[in-house]
Amino acid sequence: MADTRWLDAEEQATWRAFLGASRAIFEELDRQLLRDAGMPLTYYEVLVRLSEAEGRQLRMHELARLSGTSRSRLSHAVTRLEEQGWVARRDCPEDGRGAYATLTEDGFEALREAAPGHVEAVRTLLFDPLTAEQVATLGTISEQVLRAARPDLAPPPPARPRPPTTGTTG
Amino acid sequence: MADTRWLDAEEQATWRAFLGASRAIFEELDRQLLRDAGMPLTYYEVLVRLSEAEGRQLRMHELARLSGTSRSRLSHAVTRLEEQGWVARRDCPEDGRGAYATLTEDGFEALREAAPGHVEAVRTLLFDPLTAEQVATLGTISEQVLRAARPDLAPPPPARPRPPTTGTTG
DNA sequence: ACAATGTTGTTCAGTGTTCAACTACTAGCG
DNA sequence: CGCTAGTAGTTGAACACTGAACAACATTGT
Incomplete structure (x- = not known):
């Protein structure tokens, strides 16, 4: 608590540029999706993850993790997406507490229509x-930052040439 | 509209890492500030901009621009900050429509207390x-992205050695 | 079998954000 | 002067998000 490691002028400039750029990007993406596809970015993300999953379905907690979102937020989101007919809930046979979220055919269609505008x-x-x-470089940087903040979401570090092991690990 | 320029695998990975990292950062910052200082990140930004302004006051529209926020959002935010006693509204003598937002002494104090934890x-x-x-590199990248999306917020481009002009510009 | 502990998913109340509508004023132009 | 157009700022309704509390179930250990 004693001495704060304040930002120097250059770090300040970097931080503010990063803050401004990120905000600009995400706000515009949100606007674009809401306008052209009727869903905010976070909902789009949910549909994407479901579309990539085995059988287009995932347990709620896993879907939350993959989308980088909280269970509470996801629960609200899925309720909303269910009302739109894009996602359906299913009970989980293996775990009495659990629930699956499934991407419906309509949801898949909505995603297919939303994708081009979003990617563009x-x-x-x-x-x-x-x-x-x-x-x-941005890729490398982002992965390092992500690994520090959310190790569970980061891809494994690049397979760099490493000093050979002895091969006699016991 | 015809052919979407889809992302290749590497671009996808970069985009997802960037998305994840940014989200992780901003959510954690928001949590930290809300927990330790009783204000969300956007409100903190507002206080910062005010604290740097001449006389610790700014016209609403200018404050909105500098904070990279909408007028509506700022109006709500200032209402909230006013209730907390951190900001005060003042009528603008020069422009009958206008309003100044001023940082109060309490607001300055709150900012001073919030800053170390936030910077850390x-x-x-x-x-x-x-x-x-x-x-x-992140600084350069962020500035370029910001300049493309919000030219009004970006700092002037770096003063690089440029081909000398003729000096006879007319 | 049983108790203690952890996990899953939902809900609630409080708060923040968005878009569009609105008021009040200013500026430009005939 | 009076008209039109634009700008500054606020508001309200719909929506999204948060943390905490909760019920239901699973897991662990004894």
């Missing part, structure tokens, strides 16, 4: 302003 | 996991 927006906002090299 | 969190979440070089 991601490109316009994030990738187009950057060089290929910058994109690569 | 920013460091832990964003800067500590990165090398100095990565931080520098």
